[in-house]
Amino acid sequence: MSSTAPILELRDVHTQFAIRNAWGRQVGWLRAVDGVSLSVARGEILGVVGESGCGKTTLGKTIAGIHRAGSGRIWFEANEIGALTAGEGRALRRNLQYCYQDPGASLDPHWKIGRALEEPLVIHTSMPRAERRARVGEVLAAVGLPEGHLDLYPHEISGGQQRRIGLARILMLRPSLVVLDEPTSGLDVSVQATVLRLFLELRERFDLTYLFISHDLGVVRLVSQRIAVMYLGKVMECGDTAQVFAAPAHPYTQSLLAAVPVVGGRRVTETFLLEGEPPSPGALPSGCRFRTRCPLAAARCVAEEPALRVLADGRQAACHFAAS
Amino acid sequence: MSAWRRLLRDRSAMLGLAIIVALLLVAVFARPLANFPQDVTAYHPPNRLLPPGGRFWFGTDRMGGDIYSRLLFGARITILIAVVATSVSVLIGVAVGLVAGYYNNRVSDLLMRVSDVFLAVPQIVLAIAIAQTLGPAIQNVILALSVTYWPFWARLVYAETRSLRNEVFIEAAVALGASPLRVMALHVLPSIASSVIVRTTIGMGGTILVAAALGFLGLGPPPPSPEWGRMIAESRAFLPQAWWYAAAPGMAILLVVMGFNLLGDGLRDVLDPRLRRGGDAA
Amino acid sequence: MQPEQLLSDTLQSGSLLSVRDLSVSFTTEGGVAQVLDSVSLSLRAGEIMGLVGESGCGKTTLARSILGALPPNARMRGTALHFAGQDLLTLDPRVVADRVRGRAITFVPQDPFSAFNPLFTVGDQIMELLRWKSPDRPLREVGYRRARRRADRARALAMLRAVHLPDPERLLAKYPHELSGGQRQRVMIAMALLPEPKLVIADEPTTALDVTIQAQILKLLRTLANEHGASVLLTTHDLGTAWEICDRVTVMYAGQTLETAPIEAFVHRPMVPYTRLLLESLPSRNAALLGIPGDVPSLVSPPPGCRFHPRCPQASNACRAEHPALSEPDAGHFVRCHHPQLAPVEAVVG
Numbered sequence: 013m014s015s016t017a018p019i020l021e022l023r024d025v026h027t028q029f030a031i032r033n034a035w036g037r038q039v040g041w042l043r044a045v046d047g048v049s050l051s052v053a054r055g056e057i058l059g060v061v062g063e064s065g066c067g068k069t070t071l072g073k074t075i076a077g078i079h080r081a082g083s084g085r086i087w088f089e090a091n092e093i094g095a096l097t098a099g100e101g102r103a104l105r106r107n108l109q110y111c112y113q114d115p116g117a118s119l120d121p122h123w124k125i126g127r128a129l130e131e132p133l134v135i136h137t138s139m140p141r142a143e144r145r146a147r148v149g150e151v152l153a154a155v156g157l158p159e160g161h162l163d164l165y166p167h168e169i170s171g172g173q174q175r176r177i178g179l180a181r182i183l184m185l186r187p188s189l190v191v192l193d194e195p196t197s198g199l200d201v202s203v204q205a206t207v208l209r210l211f212l213e214l215r216e217r218f219d220l221t222y223l224f225i226s227h228d229l230g231v232v233r234l235v236s237q238r239i240a241v242m243y244l245g246k247v248m249e250c251g252d253t254a255q256v257f258a259a260p261a262h263p264y265t266q267s268l269l270a271a272v273p274v275v276g277g278r279r280v281t282e283t284f285l286l287e288g289e290p291p292s293p294g295a296l297p298s299g300c301r302f303r304t305r306c307p308l309a310a311a312r313c314v315a316e317e318p319a320l321r322v323l324a325d326g327r328q329a330a331c332h333f334a335a336s
Numbered sequence: 337m338s339a340w341r342r343l344l345r346d347r348s349a350m351l352g353l354a355i356i357v358a359l360l361l362v363a364v365f366a367r368p369l370a371n372f373p374q375d376v377t378a379y380h381p382p383n384r385l386l387p388p389g390g391r392f393w394f395g396t397d398r399m400g401g402d403i404y405s406r407l408l409f410g411a412r413i414t415i416l417i418a419v420v421a422t423s424v425s426v427l428i429g430v431a432v433g434l435v436a437g438y439y440n441n442r443v444s445d446l447l448m449r450v451s452d453v454f455l456a457v458p459q460i461v462l463a464i465a466i467a468q469t470l471g472p473a474i475q476n477v478i479l480a481l482s483v484t485y486w487p488f489w490a491r492l493v494y495a496e497t498r499s500l501r502n503e504v505f506i507e508a509a510v511a512l513g514a515s516p517l518r519v520m521a522l523h524v525l526p527s528i529a530s531s532v533i534v535r536t537t538i539g540m541g542g543t544i545l546v547a548a549a550l551g552f553l554g555l556g557p558p559p560p561s562p563e564w565g566r567m568i569a570e571s572r573a574f575l576p577q578a579w580w581y582a583a584a585p586g587m588a589i590l591l592v593v594m595g596f597n598l599l600g601d602g603l604r605d606v607l608d609p610r611l612r613r614g615g616d617a618a
Numbered sequence: 619m620q621p622e623q624l625l626s627d628t629l630q631s632g633s634l635l636s637v638r639d640l641s642v643s644f645t646t647e648g649g650v651a652q653v654l655d656s657v658s659l660s661l662r663a664g665e666i667m668g669l670v671g672e673s674g675c676g677k678t679t680l681a682r683s684i685l686g687a688l689p690p691n692a693r694m695r696g697t698a699l700h701f702a703g704q705d706l707l708t709l710d711p712r713v714v715a716d717r718v719r720g721r722a723i724t725f726v727p728q729d730p731f732s733a734f735n736p737l738f739t740v741g742d743q744i745m746e747l748l749r750w751k752s753p754d755r756p757l758r759e760v761g762y763r764r765a766r767r768r769a770d771r772a773r774a775l776a777m778l779r780a781v782h783l784p785d786p787e788r789l790l791a792k793y794p795h796e797l798s799g800g801q802r803q804r805v806m807i808a809m810a811l812l813p814e815p816k817l818v819i820a821d822e823p824t825t826a827l828d829v830t831i832q833a834q835i836l837k838l839l840r841t842l843a844n845e846h847g848a849s850v851l852l853t854t855h856d857l858g859t860a861w862e863i864c865d866r867v868t869v870m871y872a873g874q875t876l877e878t879a880p881i882e883a884f885v886h887r888p889m890v891p892y893t894r895l896l897l898e899s900l901p902s903r904n905a906a907l908l909g910i911p912g913d914v915p916s917l918v919s920p921p922p923g924c925r926f927h928p929r930c931p932q933a934s935n936a937c938r939a940e941h942p943a944l945s946e947p948d949a950g951h952f953v954r955c956h957h958p959q960l961a962p963v964e965a966v967v968g
Contacts, residue, residue, distance in 0.1 A: 078507065105513070117508075122526040200672035202895065204899070227829070234907070271832070272858070273862050276885045281837035
C-alpha cells in the first residue's frame with residue numbers, strides 16, 4: 013500500500029477563532045491550529061494525539077472543510093483545497109470525509125435511515141434510484157447491519173448500530189481519506205476493540221486512509237503506523253509509532269507517555285512528575301509553548317520557538333534538545 | 337406514533353379540536369344550517385331587536401336579521417381572515433427566520449432588526465393604522481394582520497434555527513456537502529416544525545381576536561357583512577336591553593379562540609418536549 | 619498490600635461499610651429495570667476500593683444508594699446497609715440527611731462543572747457547605763456564630779492549599795466557569811474532605827480530565843484520603859485508574875457483582891471469565907483486537923441466573939439456573955461464579 017505522492021499534505025496551516033468578550037467585541041485570537049505541517053501517505057493510518065485544547069479536533073475539521081484555514085496550504089490528492097471556497101471545495105472534498113466522535117449523532121432524527129444513507133449520493137451524484145439503493149445495500153452489509161434498518165429512525169436502534177450507520181453514510185461516496193475524530197472516546201473497553209476491528213476491515217475493503225484523532229494513546233498505538241503529537245496547536249513530535257512509543261524524543265511526548273496508566277505495570281501516581289496545567293490557548297508563552305511545564309526548559313526556550321526538524325532516524329521533533 | 341395517541345387522550349385538546357372542526361363545518365354548511373340565510377343581506381325592520389326564542393334562536397339585530405344565521409355566515413369571514421392572514425405571516429416569518437438564523441451575518445442582523453421594529457409597535461395599533469389608511473375591506477384586514485404578525489414567527493424560527501445550527505447532524509449535513517437551501521428546507525425545517533405548528537395554532541386564536549377588534553372599530557368588511565366584531569360594535573347602542581345582540585357574537589369569538597388555544601396547548605404538550613429527545617434515550 | 623481478614627457474610631466487624639443483598643429497581647416508561655441485583659460489598663476503614671464496570675453495570679446506582687441519593691422512581695430492598703455500625707436503611711431519614719450524607723459520607727462527582735452553581739462564587743459555595751456540614755458544627759446550633767465562621771474559613775483555605783491550588787484567597791472569589799476542569803475537580807475533592815468524612819465516594823472523578831491532569835488528581839486523592847483517614851469508594855470504567863490507587867477492586871456487570879479481590883490478585887490472577895475478558899480487551903494487551911462479543915442485556919428483562927451467561931465462554935446450565943453464591947477460592951479473593959478460572963494470566967505486555 014504505497015504511493016509516491018502523499019494523499020494529504022499540510023504546510024504551515026493556521027486556524028484561528030476570534031475571542032469575544034461579553035459585548036461581542038473581539039479581544040484576541042484563539043490560535044487553535046498554529047502552524048501545522050504534516051503529510052499522510054495513501055493507505056496509512058496517521059494517529060494525531062494530544063490533550064484537550066491541543067487543536068487536534070480543529071485540525072481535523074479544517075482538513076475536512078468544516079472550519080476555514082486562516083492561512084497555510086492544504087493539498088488533497090494533488091489538488092490544493094486550502095484556499096478554496098466552500099462551494100468549489102465541495103467537489104474536491106468529496107473524497108475526504110469527516111467522521112464525528114459519535115457518528116450516530118450525525119444522523120437527522122427526523123429522517124429514516126435509508127433516506128439518510130442515500131443523501132450523500134443524492135447531493136453529489138446523479139445516480140438513479142435503483143443504483144443508489146444497490147450502493148446503500150452494499151455498504152450496509154459491509155458494516156454488518158440488516159436491510160430492515162433502512163426503514164427505521166435513528167432512535168429506534170441501539171447506540172452501537174447508530175454508530176455503524178453514521179460510518180456507512182460516510183462511506184457512501186467511496187472516500188479515499190477519512191478523518192476519524194475520537195472514534196473510541198466514551199466507549200467501553202470491550203466495545204472499543206470491536207469498533208477498531210470494524211475500522212480496519214473497512215479500510216481493507218474500501219482502500220481507505222485514516223487520520224485517527226484521539227486522546228487515547230493506547231488505542232492509537234494499536235492501529236496507527238505513524239503518530240503526530242500535538243500541544244497547544246503545534247505538532248511536537250511526528251514519526252513511526254513504534255519508535256515514538258519506545259523512545260520519545262520530545263519532552264512533552266515523554267510526559268504524556270509517562271502519564272498513561274499501565275495495568276499491572278508501574279504506577280503513574282508514584283512516578284509522574286509533570287505538574288501544572290497547560291497555559292490558556294488565548295495567551296501562549298513566548299518561544300516554546302511547552303516551556304512552562306518542561307523539565308528541560310532553558311533560556312533558549314524562552315527566546316526561540318523550536319521548529320519541527322528532522323532527526324537522524326527520520327522522526328520529526330520540535331525541541332531544541334531533541335536527541336539527534 | 338404514540339404522540340398522536342397521547343393527544344387523543346388529552347381531553348381539553350380534543351375539546352379544542354372539536355370546536356375548530358365545528359367551526360369549519362359551520363362555515364362550510366352555513367347555508368343549509370341557517371334558518372334565514374337571506375338575512376345576511378336582507379332586512380326586516382318589523383322584526384328588529386327581538387329577544388332569543390321562537391324562530392330566532394339568538395334573537396334579531398337592529399335590522400331585524402336573524403342573529404343565528406348571520407353568525408353562521410360570519411364564521412366564513414372569520415375563518416377566511418384567520419387562515420389567510422396566519423398562512424401569509426407564517427410563510428414570511430418562517431422564511432425570514434430560517435435565513436436569518438442559518439447565516440449569522442449582517443443580513444441576519446438586518447432582518448432581525450426589521451422584525452424588531454415591527455414588534456416594537458403594538459400589533460393592534462399598527463393594524464388599525466394600516467386598515468385605516470387602506471379603507472374597510474376584508475382584504476385590507478388580512479393585509480394588516482399579515483404585515484404585523486410575521487415577526488412573531490420570524491423570531492421563533494430564528495431562535496430555533498440558531499440553536500439547531502450547532503447540532504451535530506446539521507453540521508454533518510453541511511460537511512457532507514449539502515447546500516444551505518437543502519439544509520434549511522430538509523433538515524432544519526422538519527426539526528422546528530413542531531414549534532411552528534404549536535405557535536401557529538395558538539396564533540390563529542390571536543389573529544381572530546385582532547380581526548374582531550378591527551371589525552369592532554369599523555375597519556373590517558363593511559356592512560352588511562356579518563363579521564362578528566362588527567356585530568358587537570353595532571350592538572353597543574342597544575345595550576344592555578338587547579343583551580343577546582352582543583352576547584351571541586361575543587360568545588362565538590370566545591369559543592373559537594378558546595378552541596384554538598386548547599388545541600395549541602395540547603399540541604405543545606405532545607410535540608415539544610418529546611420530539612427534542614426523539615424517543616427513548618439509553 | 620496488607621493481609622486481608624476473612625470477610626464472609628456473617629463476620630462484619632472491622633468493616634466500615636457493609637452492603638448485603640441490595641437490590642434496586644427503577645420504574646421507567648419501558649418497564650421496571652432491575653438495576654442492582656442482590657449486590658454485596660464490604661469496605662474497611664482507610665482502604666480505597668475500586669468499583670469497576672462498564673456502562674450499565676450499576677456502579678453509579680450503587681454509589682447513589684449508599685449515599686441515599688436515589689431518584690424518586692427507585693425502589694430499594696436490602697438485607698443491610700451498615701455504615702460505621704448503623705443500619706442506614708432503618709435510620710431516620712432526617713438524621714441520614716443531616717449527619718451522614720455530606721458529612722460522614724461525601725461525594726466527588728464525575729462532572730465538576732455541573733455540580734457547581736454557576737451563579738455563586740466558589741467561596742460562597744464552600745462556606746455554604748461548611749455552614750451545615752463542618753465538623754465543628756455543634757449538634758444543636760442556633761445561627762452561624764462568627765467564631766465558627768472564621769474557623770471554617772481558615773479550614774477551607776488550608777484544604778485548598780492541600781489540594782495544590784495556588785492562591786486560595788483569590789480562588790474563593792472566582793466563579794466556577796473561571797476555573798479549569800482540573801482546578802474544579804480539586805475544589806470538589808477539597809469540599810469532599812472538609813467535613814472530615816469517613817467515606818468518600820468518587821464517581822468517575824477523572825474521566826472528564828486529560829491524562830496528565832488525571833495522574834495528578836488521582837495522586838492527590840490517594841494522599842489526602844490516607845492523611846485524613848478516609849476510605850474511598852471509587853467508581854470507574856477504566857481499569858488503569860483502578861490500578862493506580864485502589865487497594866481492592868470489585869467488578870460489576872449488569873447490576874451484579876462478580877468478583878472482589880486485592881488489586882494485585884485482581885490483575886494477575888482474575889478468576890471470573892468476565893474479568894479475564896475485560897483485562898484482555900485492554901489496548902496494551904490486545905493486539906488481536908478481541909472484544910467481548912454481544913451486547914449488555916436490557917435491565918428490564920435481564921437474563922436469569924448470572925447475567926453474563928449469554929456472553930460467557932464458560933457458561934453452563936447452572937449459570938442460567940441460579941445466580942451464583944459468594945465463594946472465596948483464595949484468601950481475600952471473592953467471586954460469584956460457577957466456573958472460576960484459577961490459572962494466572964500472562965504478564966502484562968508493557
